[in-house]
Amino acid sequence: MLKTYLIAGANRGIGLDLVKEILQTETNQVFATVRNVDNVADLKAIGSDKLHIVQCDISSEDSIDECFEQINKLTNSIDVAILSAALMEGDFKGPMELTESRESWNEFKTNSIQxxxxxxxxxIYLANKVIPLIEASNEKKLIFVSTGLASLDYTRRAKVAGNVSYSLSKVALSLLAAKYGAQLKPKGVTVLAICPGMVNSRNLTQEQVDMIFGPAIESTRKFNPDFVGVLTCEDACKKFLKAVEF
Incomplete structure (x- = not known):
């Protein structure tokens, strides 16, 4: 029996490698949403007739509507929806530095709103479009991609002060997943927020990995000596899907 996945945000990083991993099983098909269909060379290179690439800019309700108009013509159900599309604001300032100047504060507010x-x-808008298709499926799974930067415990223990805008938005996402879980449990839908770990999702060189992740790795190993460090996208996606396919 064909198993159907939706991967939102599939043009690069975790989303792209999830598509590659899922399509290694012949009985899987994937609807992969991307913000720009003119920039999907890596997806097309997969070369699978069970891959459907659909344009979807999740910051636009019109784009989401058009995306699901296309998807609804091709399938009546989606077994597993993985919502990995996200905006990553890479600021390393802690909260105390955000008001060093009015310019710095205004930049933070703009980044946070985005x-x-x-x-x-x-x-929310994206999930509500896919939920009817999930409810019509056999597995009924809605997965949000979370991050360790949304963990209060990890933030305290690893002393991660930066990435405030991104972290706040992902904390909100984790609570949102819990609220969806509360509402959808009576309908048999499983809702999870899963953190893929510390991942080299942008094909950084080892030097770049050491520079960007080095302090976080060092801090993490102080309270978790068994921490393996930064994962490749491929390894992270295998672990991620193992958690999804419980």
Whole structure:
């Protein structure tokens, strides 16, 4: 029996490698949404007739509507929806540095509004479009992609002060997943927020990995000596799907 996945945000990083991993099983098909269908060379290179690439800018309700008009013509159900599309604002300032100047503060507010809009609010509109298809499926799974930067425990223990805008938006996403779980449990839908770990999702060189992740790795190993470090996208996606396919 054909098993159908939706991967939102599939043009690069975790989303792209999830598509590759899922399509290694012949009985799987994937609807992969991307913001720009003119920039999907890596997806097309997969070369599977069970891959359907659909344009979807999750910051636009019109784009989401058009995306699901296409998807609804091709399938009546989706077994597993993985919402991985997100906006990552890479600031390393801690909260105390955000008011060093009025310019710095205004930049933070702008980044926060954008991050919250994409990483939390848009996820609601997107999820509500896919939920009817999930309810009509056999597995009924809705998966949000979370992050360790949304963990209060990890933030305290690893002393991660930066990425405030992104972290706040992902905390909101984690709570949103819990609220969806509360509402959808009576309908048999499983809702999870899964963190893929510390991942080299942008094909960084080892030097770049050491520079960007080095302090976080060092801090994490102080309270978790068994921490393996930064994962490749491929390894992270295998672990992620193992959690999904419980």
């Amino acid at each position: 991050a919250f809009g994409v990483n939390a609010l848009s996820q």
